[in-house]
Amino acid sequence: MPLKKHLILGFALVLFMGLASFQGRRMDGLRDSTKFYRWMISASTQARIFGESSFSVEGEDGPEYLDAILFKRLVDVTESRLDDPQSMGENDLDEEGKMLPKIVRYSNLHSIESDGDSVETSVASAEILARDRKLWALARNNETDIASLRVDFLGALRNGQLYSVGEQINLEDFYNQTTDFGVSLSNMFFGFRKMAANLVWLEVDKFFHSGLAHRMIPAMQTTVALDPTFVDAYLLGSWHLAYNFTAKMTDTPWSLREYDTRNQAWVGQKERYYYEAVTFLKDGIRKNPRNYKIYFDLGYGVYYEKLNDDHNAARFLREAIRPAHDVWVRRQLYRIMSLDDQFEGSIAGWDWYIEQYPNNLAAPRLRMQSIGLMHERDANRAEAKAHSADRLAELEPTRANEWQQAAEAARTENASQWDEAMGVWDELAGTVGSADTFAIGRRFRRDAILKAEQKRYSEAIAMLDVARWESNPFWDEASDLMIEYKVISGEPLTVTELKARNRIEERDKYIALTPKSRDGILYSYRDGAWRANAYQDQPTQDVQPDSLEHHRLQFDHPQIANIVDLGGEVIFRVEDQWYRFKAPALTGVIDPTARG
């Protein structure tokens, strides 16, 4: 073959290899941008759900994590490049009431407003796609600041300095594993990693049937390490943890529990499994931030069903309806919002739902329940208002007449709200063929309370005894009320009731200072005071209990009666002013946050 031909072939070979190599580098760039894009979405979601503070990891051994710094830079570089998304009311705010950064609002889907007016604010899928395309263009942008951020992100990812990408078995290189089969674990399987995950999952199933629970946990973790997008592994894994492992365990006695500062709860062996399920699902959220099933299982399956934490249940169910979701998700959300005293949001949600699904039988009934409970709440507020007006008449003798009239008006309002509530319960309980047992329970409850107020305790107790058999949802509350009235009236308690009372007293001692929700706002006890989650050392106005200020404030804003009822010092917000209700500290309770 002549030399010329060799040269031509050699040149052609080099040319095509060079061009292929060039395309390879373009693909490298696109894959890096893919990782960066995923991190943008995941970090933004985590910033909204868990708060930006979750990026600052303290007390961890290992590398210095750069999540907080990188996310701050991401917020800065995207602030001017993204359009301001249409305001979505409280969806734009974080748990602390602060406006979320633009990247967070832009990359997250919006669903409902809880203020009642315009419930259906779901962003159309076309707009979601358009936003994702914009974010994808941003992830590929080669302008200096973004390119430099992307390089630093990839460096941090490579060096295991990103905590937010996962906390199980050191999954720092998760983004490699999930998507691009990067160096490490995935290469051992030459791209058959998902198959390996399936085989390990079959082992998990086998262990489950053999009763080898202790071997299931590492196998489940291995499964999701091999395939972090295996959503069903997260769902079924958490189900095993929260339900199957604990099925034959009894609740840990309170005295044997330890306080888990991370989850702010008292836990024993059984309860630890619940929180393992929470951690497992939260890890799933980090890896699959747009899969509604994980949010749903966390909110409904674990927080609501197992931990009786309606606030967190509602919080995660609100997340579950952001991505495309099944119809029942909203039903559970609106129901649980009602349990967390978020009545307005719940009713607005039901209105929208009934409009969308007019044939659903449960929705109108559950909507009525929310309305009934809202009237009961308003009745209680009117009662608190009347109480404050009475006290103000005593504290301000010069305006006694004015306050007495106000108290009378509040009592009228109270009676009117009770009438409204009872009207709802009557309507629901009177439905022929499908009487609502919840409504029956509420009717009995009201009657029993009225009788107790008239000191007719025996009648009230007898009524509650009947009521709890008529209304299953009312069983626990009716039993507790029976014990309460028996104690007040001096009637002897049965052995079961005595045991129950001891259990309740023991429990109350422990949970008195654990986080509690009031009207949908979470309060945590720290440094000797309850604080609303949004409180960040803003100046406060002191309010002494049973003082003029206290009752004036409570008269104007009767909802605070429910807040100051937490016991001890409480920091709360009314409109834009922060108050510190300086009640004496609770005694005889255990402060889990007290050091030493």
Add this chain to the structure above:
Amino acid sequence: MNAALGFTRGSWTIAVYTWREGMRKKTLIGFLTLSILVIFGSQFMTAFLTESRIGDSSSDVDAKLIKDICVTVISLFGILITIFISASVVPTEVDNKVVYTILSKPIRRVQYLCGKFLGVQLIIIMNLALMGGLFFMALYFNQRVLPTLLLWSILLTYFQFLIVSSFTFAISCTSSSSVLPTIAGLFIYITGNLTEYLKDVFVRSGQTGEVLDKWVGYAAQGLYLVLPNLQQFSLRDQILYLQVNDPPADAQIPVLISYGLLYAVAGAIMSYWIFNRKEL
């Protein structure tokens, strides 16, 4: 014009002949049958799992298992078929002297090679189409939705096979036995999947400050730039599994297809260069 037509006709005849011969190979039929059986069996794999339902929420494990099994089977058997066929078409004819008969006809070496290469691709495409079709049906019967994105995934799988096939074919031109090219083909596939390591070596090089350390890094980078990286084709999984937090794949597909084509052309040029030097 006539010359071009004649060239194409000659190559096409050889391609069809190669395809017919290839489809008769027992090894290939064995691989294909096995893969089809496993893909078909993937429908029943989920029977080993407990049906788990939480509330009204149904589990997607079935569909996931079917996808995982089928993707694995197509990748595994597909690459074996690719390597075996690419490694054997030329050496077999050299070994049984058929090549002399063909090249004594008015057929140019380049025509012969093009025909052989095209024939190999026809066999790969046919096998992939069969396996992909069955995968398509398995998914359709499971989900009752036409899995059209699967077609993109299969297309990208083909371009991955094309790279392995072209370089295996080039190596097979040096040999009169199919054993060496087959081993080389497997080696190409394995190293192609491990190319990412070279990138990692380069990124982490220079940390000790030693000169050698730096040079090892440069060498790794050089190799990374030249060698095909088969992990780039993991995009096919992204398309197939369609996670909601994945970016749009439309920017990557054309780049990836051209990536596969350019390496394939480079492999074909290499084949011609080697085959032209061969004394026949």
